[in-house]
Every structure is written in structure tokens, then in C-alpha cells.
Amino acid sequence: MAPGVLYSGYRVGTSAGPLSIHHLRLDLGNPSVRLGLALAHDQLISGDETVSSMVRRTGAIAGINGDYFDIGDSGMPLNIVVRDGELLRSPSGWVALAIGKDGSARIVRYRWTASVVFPTTRQSYWIAAYNTGLVPDGITVISNARGYGAPAPDRGIRQTVVELTPADESSGSPSKAGRGAIVVASTQAAPLPSRDQGAPYTVKQVWVQQAYYAPFPRGTLLLVGRGSAADWMRRNVTAGMPVQVNLATVPDWHALHIAIGGGPLLVRDGRIVNDPSSPVPNERNYRHPVAAVGISRDGATMLLVAVDGRQPRLSIGLTQPQLAAYMLWLGAYQAMAFDSGGSVTMVVRLPGRGATVVNSPSDGRERPVADALLVFSMPGSRRPAQ
Numbered sequence: 366m367a368p369g370v371l372y373s374g375y376r377v378g379t380s381a382g383p384l385s386i387h388h389l390r391l392d393l394g395n396p397s398v399r400l401g402l403a404l405a406h407d408q409l410i411s412g413d414e415t416v417s418s419m420v421r422r423t424g425a426i427a428g429i430n431g432d433y434f435d436i437g438d439s440g441m442p443l444n445i446v447v448r449d450g451e452l453l454r455s456p457s458g459w460v461a462l463a464i465g466k467d468g469s470a471r472i473v474r475y476r477w478t479a480s481v482v483f484p485t486t487r488q489s490y491w492i493a494a495y496n497t498g499l500v501p502d503g504i505t506v507i508s509n510a511r512g513y514g515a516p517a518p519d520r521g522i523r524q525t526v527v528e529l530t531p532a533d534e535s536s537g538s539p540s541k542a543g544r545g546a547i548v549v550a551s552t553q554a555a556p557l558p559s560r561d562q563g564a565p566y567t568v569k570q571v572w573v574q575q576a577y578y579a580p581f582p583r584g585t586l587l588l589v590g591r592g593s594a595a596d597w598m599r600r601n602v603t604a605g606m607p608v609q610v611n612l613a614t615v616p617d618w619h620a621l622h623i624a625i626g627g628g629p630l631l632v633r634d635g636r637i638v639n640d641p642s643s644p645v646p647n648e649r650n651y652r653h654p655v656a657a658v659g660i661s662r663d664g665a666t667m668l669l670v671a672v673d674g675r676q677p678r679l680s681i682g683l684t685q686p687q688l689a690a691y692m693l694w695l696g697a698y699q700a701m702a703f704d705s706g707g708s709v710t711m712v713v714r715l716p717g718r719g720a721t722v723v724n725s726p727s728d729g730r731e732r733p734v735a736d737a738l739l740v741f742s743m744p745g746s747r748r749p750a751q
Contacts (some may be wrong), residue, residue, distance in 0.1 A: 402431070463624045629643035631659075
């Protein structure tokens with residue numbers, strides 16, 4: 366398709382039935398090959414978006430569906446999201462594909478270790494999550510990438526919202542409070558402060574038992590406390606206080622270019638594994654449409670695989686152990702699955718046809734998903750290779 370990018374498709378007959386298999390083989394050592402992450406409609410909470418739409422609007426030459434997501438509700442991906450070096454969602458404990466700023470690729474399980482620190486009072490509080498659903502008796506940090514602010518609490522739920530602005534941002538006029546809601550009209554993008562550990566902020570305002578609706582400025586963060594965490598913030602946090610927000614993981618995410626979730630882990634150090642922490646443990650021994658990513662031992666080659674399923678005349682799909690064995694046979698030293706079932710989609714730019722879905726999604730049509738892993742060809746420019 367382009368220097369360092371090879372697409373291939375196969376129809377295979379087996380004793381159990383037919384298989385339709387699609388590969389993308391990427392030479393990560395080729396300087397024109399770049400990987401990226403697309404988020405549906407560029408925010409975490411959305412109505413989701415098809416992979417072909419994400420490929421077209423970004424100028425990518427190929428793409429494959431990524432993480433499991435909150436289908437039919439928020440549409441949010443369920444694991445860590447890092448895009449262009451910026452953390453957008455905290456990890457959930459399942460494995461993720463991590464691409465470093467140096468171009469290295471590996472499969473990692475991230476652990477969340479974030480906290481918020483108030484230097485003047487020498488107090489700190491554990492951050493339960495970042496840009497996820499709100500956590501009972503915990504603090505959830507929200508940025509504008511989530512696409513939705515803090516809703517009004519249901520009856521009987523205690524909530525405190527702390528509005529943070531970057532410490533070096535000049536103070537502006539305060540947000541206006543309405544009957545139980547704050548609407549921030551400005552959507553002008555302020556410079557996003559560094560996400561390094563201990564990023565400095567200032568408490569602009571504290572809102573008790575009120576909503577704080579999106580959109581809000583890009584530099585703003587919200588600390589949303591529920592239950593006991595709401596009580597603690599109401600007692601200890603006041604306007605004007607300096608705050609340090611530590612969005613931390615183990616291992617550290619700061620050297621990443623992108624991270625996209627999935628699971629389970631299929632191959633580790635050249636051996637098939639049974640991942641005890643799988644997003645879909647009940648699907649292990651059932652045939653489904655499946656998608657996976659593999660990395661060679663030297664880290665120079667990446668394999669993206671989509672296998673159709675649930676279509677007896679076309680393709681019967683694979684179980685997780687079968688997928689792991691196949692990835693190992695292809696040469697993967699590390700491998701993990703992406704979201705399976707009707708979400709499995711591979712899109713490539715075929716000559717003269719543009720962005721084309723090359724597999725056969727089991728829904729009968731392309732399913733909108735939360736995010737996608739994209740492949741770019743950049744021979745001296747940001748335009749796709751012709």
C-alpha cells in the first residue's frame with residue numbers, strides 16, 4: 366500500500382469451516398510509517414464513529430478498531446487512552462498497546478496511581494479515575510476531552526465540584542451560577558498545561574450539589590467528588606488554593622505517543638498465555654470475529670489482524686486460544702486482542718477506491734466504535750501515499 370505497509374487478505378478452508386482473514390504488516394523501522402489514534406468525534410463520550418470515517422477524516426491509509434467501549438450508553442472506551450502524548454483516560458487494569466515517542470511498540474498493563482495535592486495545607490487525596498464515569502465516594506478528574514461535564518447529583522447523593530484553572534492563567538470573570546447549574550460558554554482553547562507529575566493549578570470556584578456542564582475551556586479541570594470525597598472537598602478546599610494534579614501510572618505514561626486499550630493478552634515473550642484479567646473472560650472458548658495486534662521479537666514489525674466470524678458461508682471466526690496460536694505462527698513475540706464481535710473492522714485505502722472496509726463486519730454493516738488504531742504514510746509530508 367505504501368513504503369513499509371503491506372495489506373493481504375486470505376480465504377482459508379479448514380475442517381471446521383471457512384475463514385476470511387485480513388492482515389496489515391507494518392515495518393516500524395521505515396521512517397515513513399507512523400501510527401496514530403483516532404477518538405470518535407474527538408471526544409470520549411459520543412455516539413461513536415466508524416473506522417472508515419476516522420480513516421477518511423484523518424488522512425490515514427489504514428485503520429483497525431480498537432478498545433472495548435460502553436456500547437449503547439456513553440460510547441466511552443474502557444481502558445487507557447493516550448493520544449499525541451496526552452493522557453485522555455485513566456487505565457482500567459487490562460492490557461494496552463503502547464507506542465512510545467521514540468517509535469517503540471509494546472504491550473503493557475498500566476496501574477493508576479494518581480493523586481491531587483494541596484501544598485498550603487499539606488493534604489492530598491487519591492484520584493479514583495480520570496475522564497471516566499463518576500466514582501462513588503471518590504474523586505474523578507474531568508477535562509474537556511471527556512465531552513461531558515459533571516451532571517447534577519441524583520437525590521440523596523452528595524457531590525462537590527472543584528473548578529481548576531492552570532496556575533499561570535490570568536484570572537478572568539467567574540462563571541455564572543444558575544438554578545443548580547453552571548454553564549460555561551467559552552470554548553476557546555487555552556494552552557493545556559503540562560501533564561507532568563505535579564501540574565500546577567489554582568482553585569477557581571467550589572460548587573456544592575450543582576452541575577457543571579460542558580463545554581468548558583481546554584485548560585480547565587474539574588475535580589468531581591461524590592459521597593465521602595465530596596464531604597472532604599467541601600471541608601478542605603476553598604477558592605484561590607494552589608493545587609497539584611498528579612495524573613500518574615505505573616509504568617509511567619509520559620514517554621508515550623499513543624496508548625490504546627484492548628485485551629486479553631494472547632502472547633507474551635513468545636509463549637501463548639491465558640490472561641487472568643480479560644475484558645471478556647466468558648468468550649475465551651467460543652468462535653467470534655476477532656481483531657488483534659502483534660509485535661515481533663525485535664520490535665521492528667507490527668501485525669494487525671482481523672478475522673471475520675458468525676458467517677458460516679464466509680468465515681466461522683476463531684476462539685481466543687486459536688487467535689493466540691495464529692498470532693504466534695505469524696511471528697508475534699507479543700500479542701493482544703482488540704474489541705471482537707461486530708466491532709471488528711479493517712479499513713485500507715485501496716488504489717482508486719479510497720478508504721474501504723476490506724473485511725465483512727458480522728452486523729452486516731460497519732459498526733460505530735469508540736476509537737481506532739490508524740496507520741499513516743508520511744514520505745516527507747503529512748499526505749497519504751498515493
